[in-house]
Amino acid sequence: MRKKIVAGNWKMNLNKLDAVELFKSLESSVYPPDVEVIIAPPSIYLDSFSNASNLKIASQDVSQNSNGAYTGEFSSEMLFSINLRFAIVGHSERRVFHNESDEMIFNKVKSLLNNGLTPIFCCGESLDDRNNGIQFDVVNSQLSNILNNLSSSDLEKLIIAYEPVWAIGTGLTAEPSDAQAMHSYIRNTIANKFTTKTSEQISILYGGSCKPANSKELFSMKDIDGGLIGGASLDSNSFLAIVNSF
Ligand code: 13P
Numbered sequence: 001m002r003k004k005i006v007a008g009n010w011k012m013n014l015n016k017l018d019a020v021e022l023f024k025s026l027e028s029s030v031y032p033p034d035v036e037v038i039i040a041p042p043s044i045y046l047d048s049f050s051n052a053s054n055l056k057i058a059s060q061d062v063s064q065n066s067n068g069a070y071t072g073e074f075s076s077e078m079l080f081s082i083n084l085r086f087a088i089v090g091h092s093e094r095r096v097f098h099n100e101s102d103e104m105i106f107n108k109v110k111s112l113l114n115n116g117l118t119p120i121f122c123c124g125e126s127l128d129d130r131n132n133g134i135q136f137d138v139v140n141s142q143l144s145n146i147l148n149n150l151s152s153s154d155l156e157k158l159i160i161a162y163e164p165v166w167a168i169g170t171g172l173t174a175e176p177s178d179a180q181a182m183h184s185y186i187r188n189t190i191a192n193k194f195t196t197k198t199s200e201q202i203s204i205l206y207g208g209s210c211k212p213a214n215s216k217e218l219f220s221m222k223d224i225d226g227g228l229i230g231g232a233s234l235d236s237n238s239f240l241a242i243v244n245s246f
Contacts (some may be wrong), residue, residue, distance in 0.1 A: 008233025057211035058086035167208025
């Protein structure tokens, strides 16, 4: 049985007081025992939340380097040392605003795995890609480094998040059947390269304007194992409703 996961990506939102209030409310909530709940607060707050017991804490990013003269960055080893075990990598906002290449993202994945953390690897096509009908090719190429260079035992440690760029923060959600088609494509691509057993073990999350009004339908799809939630994760009631949507 694959893990059901709901992860909240707070992005660059909330001052410390508001972040602590939201954290406390989520930390004291009751969750279905079969759902893993992860939050990714801004990195400046990670250390103060890393003692959470009811929630898993993720970083929103990590450096591809292990240490040294990289002003403003932090490493996988540092995240591990403050008890973090998850980090998002390859988010489209990092790919677009920080020019992150597939190679850089792969280095981040490797660094996280080498240091005992679980990468939440994001992929997804732009609106132009979808309008040109090349969404599967684009996602395939974003996946190629991890599929060509990781062993099956490393790949099985990953969480994959499919986030169509045109659905992020826009209010436009992928139709559940379109999201399912991409999730199934990702799983089949993994099965063809490795084995069905490996592909069946990897949780694939959907992200992009996921909210209480659409999460149930999305999560009912065969290959959608949960969500990576942006805006709706900033409100504890909405986030809880999504966690309870399976
Ligand atoms: P929204 O839920 O705000 O569309 O953001 C999705 C996302 O980018 C999560 O990483």
